[in-house]
Amino acid sequence: MIKILLADDQALVRGALAALLDLEPDIEVVAQVGRGDLVVAAARESGAEVCLLDIEMPGADGIEAASRIRGELPGVRSLIVTTFGRPGYLRRALEAGASGFVVKDTPAGELADAVRAVHAGRRVVDPALATESLAGGSNPLSDREREILRAALAGDPIAEIARAVHLSQGTVRNYLSSAIAKTGSVNRVAAARAAEANGWL
Known part of the structure; x- marks a missing residue:
């Protein structure tokens, strides 16, 4: 079983994602949090192997949470699952250590496949967003x-x-x-x- 943690400040979204992913035979939701600053502790306590992170959350955003996971729990993978499919977010998330980046309207089966791929050590990026990110170039701001x-x-x-x-x-x-x-x-x-x-x- 792949143990996952869900981090999203919207309880309804968190619950829906948990219900969908729990239908998968090889995925188990072991923890849920509504704040980015609770992710590392919850992942450590629950033994989560993959953390699904929203970007905009109180306490710490998903990109910061991904960075903390990489620093404190290097064996744990993170996958950004967000409404905000912006190229700059994608680049920052990958630089922070996230293993993947998908948008919330991704079909449930594809999301489960993304979890499996990230768990296996592969990188998963929404293809349209990847193209847009490459076309847009890097963040020009200091x-x-x-x-x-x-x-x-x-x-x-x-x-x-x-x-x-x-x-x-x-x-x-x-x-x-x-x-x-x-x-x-x-x-x-x-x-x-x-x-x-x-x-x-």
Whole structure:
């Protein structure tokens, strides 16, 4: 039996995935959590071999959870199962140590096959997303630009963004100008939204 952990902040989605996967003769759901920061402890306690991770969760997102799994439980595999099929998320997830990346509208049989493949040490990536990711190229933003754009998403004034990231207003303006140019946007809010839409944040 392949022991799996489900991590998704939506209980209904978690329950549906568990019900579908429990129908498979060789897969057993041994743990479920609704927060990313609970994944490692739950995987360790349950003996999970594959963790299915949503991206957007409280505590820690699925990409961060995948990174923690790789660092603390190197024998455990992680598979991102998300609504957000963005090329930037795919690239970041694989860099963080995830073994696979599929979207939630994947048919149940294909999801089970993805679990089996990941468990066997293979990498599984949604083909359409892989093509889009290759076509889109890598994330052009630096870590600092990403941090500042995350702060800019709410539309806060430069002074507030500067306070939040502990930089001068002039330095924040420089980073924003660079990020605006890299995203081909007209202002900082548009740049933040473009970066978010591409999964770069």
